[in-house]
């Protein structure tokens with residue numbers, strides 16, 4: 693069964709949620725990017741052992757495990773570091789596909805690559821900006837006593853609610869919908885662009 697590098701490649705029109713992902717920021721936040729450190733992570737539904745080399749702290753070796761405990765050949769990914777504004781440094785993956793991009797997230801199931809190399813569009817489910825603004829708009833609506841559907845108009849003042857409260861919640865709900873609409877338009881535009889670019893290659 694396939695280790696890294698043995699799988700089939702998939703082509704464009706995929707989105708970021710069609711692939712497993714490794715996020716170097718999570719590893720850094722958890723203090724895992726230390727020479728000699730090994731830890732478990734998941735790529736899609738496959739368990740992966742990541743190991744920062746003891747003698748080469750800028751390299752993480754990934755070992756894929758299929759069900760049982762057999763390990764496959766290591767799949768090396770280089771790390772790079774950039775200084776942060778307020779001291780410290782931030783780690784990045786260097787895209788192993790060879791484009792040389794420094795990226796926070798690598799996508800893949802059997803091979804790993806950055807979003808650019810995979811020509812991935814962001815998926816709406818994973819675009820946290822979009823998702824969060826939708827959730828906030830819905831919550832604000834429901835606080836007003838309305839339905840969560842943004843297609844319906846904002847509800848009138850519920851019985852028993854003070855006008856002052858109603859006006860505050862109404863303003864909040866209207867503002868959140870505005871934020872959501874703006875992020876939705878941005879998302880649709882970027883999707884349209886990436887489709888266009890995908891076709892012109």
Ligand SMILES: [Zn+2]
Nearest residue numbers: 787791806809
């Ligand atoms: Zn790349």
